[in-house]
Every structure is written in C-alpha cells, then in structure tokens.
Amino acid sequence: MVNPDCGKKFLYLKKRTITGWRYSVLPSLCKTWSCDRCRPKKAKIVQRFIESNFKSRPLWMLSITYFHSGDLIETWKKIGETCNRLLTYAHKYSGKFDYVRIVEPHADGSWPHIHILCDKPIATERFVKLITNWGFGWNFHSRPMDSVGAASYVSKYLSKKWPDGNAELMRVLSRVRIVSGSRSLGAVFTKSHDWICINYDFDSTRTEFMHSILIQELKKRGCTYVISTTVGSGFVLDSDICLPDDFENSVLEPYIWRVSDSYDYVWAPGGIQTTIDV
Numbered sequence: 001m002v003n004p005d006c007g008k009k010f011l012y013l014k015k016r017t018i019t020g021w022r023y024s025v026l027p028s029l030c031k032t033w034s035c036d037r038c039r040p041k042k043a044k045i046v047q048r049f050i051e052s053n054f055k056s057r058p059l060w061m062l063s064i065t066y067f068h069s070g071d072l073i074e075t076w077k078k079i080g081e082t083c084n085r086l087l088t089y090a091h092k093y094s095g096k097f098d099y100v101r102i103v104e105p106h107a108d109g110s111w112p113h114i115h116i117l118c119d120k121p122i123a124t125e126r127f128v129k130l131i132t133n134w135g136f137g138w139n140f141h142s143r144p145m146d147s148v149g150a151a152s153y154v155s156k157y158l159s160k161k162w163p164d165g166n167a168e169l170m171r172v173l174s175r176v177r178i179v180s181g182s183r184s185l186g187a188v189f190t191k192s193h194d195w196i197c198i199n200y201d202f203d204s205t206r207t208e209f210m211h212s213i214l215i216q217e218l219k220k221r222g223c224t225y226v227i228s229t230t231v232g233s234g235f236v237l238d239s240d241i242c243l244p245d246d247f248e249n250s251v252l253e254p255y256i257w258r259v260s261d262s263y264d265y266v267w268a269p270g271g272i273q274t275t276i277d278v
Contacts, residue, residue, distance in 0.1 A: 001035075001036055002035055002036045002037045003030040003032060003034070003035040003037070003038070005030060006029055006030040006032075006035050006037050006038060007027035007028070007029055007030075007037065008027075008028075008202055009027070009028045009200055009201075009202055010025055010026065010027055010028070010200060010201050010202070010207055011024070011025070011026060011027075011028050011197055011199075011200050012024070012025050012197070012198045012199040012200065012201075012210065013025075013026070013195045013196060013197050013198065014195070014196050014198060014242070014243075015194045015195045015196060016194070016242075017238065019238070019240065020224075020238060020239050020240040020241060020242075021238070021239050021240075021241065021242045021243075022236065022237070022238050022239075023214060023236070023237045023238075023239065023243075024195075024235070024236045024237070025207045025210050025211065025235055026235075026236070028200075029041070031189075033158075033178055034162075034168060036161065039158070039159060039161070040159045042158065042189070043154075043155045043156075043158035043159040044155060045188065045189065046100075046151075046154060046155060046158055046179050046188060047151040047152065047154065047155035048151075049100075049181075049185075049188050050100060050117065050147060050150060050151035050154060051147055051148060051151045053098065053100075053181075053185050054098070054117070054119060054147040054150070054151075055147055056147070057119045057147060058119065058144060058146070059117055059118070059119055059144065059145045059146065059147055059150045060117070060118055060119075060120070060121050060122070060123070060142050060143065060144055060145070061115060061116070061117055061142070061143055061145050061150060061153070062114075062115065062116040062117075062118070062122070062123060062140070062141075062142045063113065063114070063115055063139070063140065063141050063142075064086075064113060064114045064115075064116070064131060064136050064137070064139075064140050065106070065111075065113045065114075065136065065137035065138065065139040065140070066111055066112055066113065066135065066136055066137045067135070067136075067137045067138070068106070068108075068111050068137070072110060072111065072166065072170060073170055073173060073174065075111065075112065075135075076112060076170040076171060076173070076174040076176055077174045078135065079103060079112060079114070079174070079176050080176065082134055082135050082136065083101060083114060083116075085134055086130075086131070086134060086136075087099065087116075089127070089130065090118075090122040090127060093124065093126075093127075094120055094121075094122040094124070094127075095120065097118050097119055097120035097122065097182075098118065098119050098181070098182045098184055098185055099116055099117060099118040099119075099181060099182050100116070100117045100154075100179065100180070100181040100182075100185070100188075101114060101115070101116050101117075101179070101180050101181065102114070102115040102116075102117075102154055102157075102158070102178065102179055103171070103176055103177070103178050103179075104157060104162075104178075105162050105163060105165060105167030105168075106167075107163060108163070108165060109162065109163035109164050109165020109166065109167050110165040110166045110167055110170070111167075112167065112170075112171075112176075113137075113139075115154070117145075117150050117154070121142070121144075123140075123142040128140060158178070158179070207235070211235055211237075214237060214243075215237075217243060218237075218239055218241075218243075221241065221243075223239050223240055223241050224239070224240045225237060225238060225239040225240070226238045
C-alpha cells in the first residue's frame with residue numbers, strides 16, 4: 001500500500017545551474033521500499049544504475065539461498081557478514097570486480113535469498129563448495145547476462161511487493177539494505193545537497209497558485225524562463241536569474257508557504273525524496 005504520508009508535503013526548492021537557476025515545487029516522497037508509489041521509482045533508479053555502470057560489460061548473476069533453519073532474525077542479521085566474507089574470498093582468488101547485491105525474500109515471505117550481479121565469473125568450483133560451509137543454503141546457480149537484460153530483470157523483481165510474511169519486519173529490524181554495490185560504483189541512491197529548501201506546504205492544490213506567482217515575478221523582472229518538467233501536482237522551472245530573498249521572504253510566506261525545516265534531498269526523476277531508506 002501507499003504510505004499515507006508519501007507526497008503530502010510540497011517543497012519549494014531552488015539551486016544554481018550552469019545557465020541560471022532552477023526552481024521547483026515538487027512533492028516529497030517517503031522513499032521506502034514498502035510504499036507502492038516509491039518502490040517502482042526506486043526500482044527504476046536501480047535499473048538505470050546497473051545499465052550505466054555495466055554498459056557493454058559481460059555480467060553474471062549469482063543466486064544464493066540460506067538454509068531455512070535456525071533463528072530467522074539471526075539469519076537476516078548475518079546477511080552483511082556472510083556476503084562480505086563471500087565477496088572478500090572472491091576478490092582474493094578471482095581478482096578485482098564490480099558487483100551489485102540485491103536482497104529478496106524467499107517465496108515463503110520470511111527467509112532471505114541473495115542475487116549478486118558481477119562483471120567477472122567468480123563461481124569457481126571451490127567457491128561453490130564453500131557456500132554451504134559459510135551458512136548459505138542448498139540452491140545456487142550462476143548465469144551470464146547482458147547489462148540491459150540484468151537491469152530489467154532486477155528492476156522487475158524490485159518493483160514487486162514482497163509476499164506476506166515476516167521478511168519486511170526482519171529486514172527493518174536487521175537494517176539490511178535491499179540494494180548495495182561495490183564502492184567503485186558509487187552510491188545507488190545519492191544525497192544531493194545543491195538544492196536549497198526555501199519553504200514547504202501541505203496543500204497540493206496551492207502549487208498552481210505558487211506556479212503563477214513565480215511566473216508573474218519572472219515576467220515582471222524581464223527574465224527568460226522555461227518550464228522544463230511537470231511532476232504530479234508540482235513543477236520544475238528554469239530561469240536565467242536568481243529571485244532575491246525579499247521575494248521569498250515577503251511574497252511567498254505570507255500567502256501560502258511555511259518556513260522550511262532542514263532537509264536532506266535525493267533527486268530522482270519523479271520527485272524530490274526527503275528520507276534515506278535502507
């Protein structure tokens with residue numbers, strides 16, 4: 001289901017660009033994997049990340065399970081430890097490689113399994129034998145894929161709601177990231193600090209009024225402007241000048257907008273996202 005708080009707050013933002021300034025009024029998304037609105041957006045970000053980082057490179061997808069025995073929460077807590085051990089071994093004996101790791105629940109909705117995309121065939125005979133000894137389960141397979149096919153496959157499954165069970169609770173309690181990758185690739189979901197949040201409002205119907213106020217002010221000052229993107233009830237506007245502080249302080253706030261809190265932002269196609277989720 002959609003998080004009831006997702007998209008409720010609309011942010012008035014600005015940032016410097018190469019040619020001038022960009023103004024945005026966009027809904028802030030909750031950016032959680034459990035939200036039906038945000039999950040497909042995040043899956044698309046991962047898809048583009050894989051396509052851009054592994055373009056024209058051969059890829060192998062490793063699928064690894066865990067034994068369905070012992071303590072469930074302890075298995076989830078050890079995902080990071082066991083995967084790091086596995087990847088450290090692979091780096092030692094197969095050489096340097098880039099990878100993306102995806103954590104998913106088994107069909108029963110409780111136990112985890114792992115997919116690892118890597119640009120080198122690391123599944124040697126010894127590697128496969130060690131998997132069981134290191135706490136992984138009975139099912140392992142590796143297959144070659146191209147970057148487009150792999151990105152599409154991953155995005156498809158990340159977009160799906162997790163099956164009913166304890167997996168989502170276990171993941172949150174264990175603070176397990178659904179998607180992670182090698183440091184050489186950079187962060188999949190990056191914070192962007194170049195946006196300045198000026199004000200915010202909770203009424204989406206007033207964004208049209210906000211839009212008209214900005215346009216009127218830009219026209220009055222003889223600015224060149226372009227409406228570059230429309231997202232839901234929000235918009236993105238590019239201008240060749242920066243509107244002065246007195247406009248933001250004396251014109252916007254008395255009408256509709258409240259003084260902003262301090263935010264961290266993630267910019268992605270589809271909106272500004274204000275929380276960082278694992």
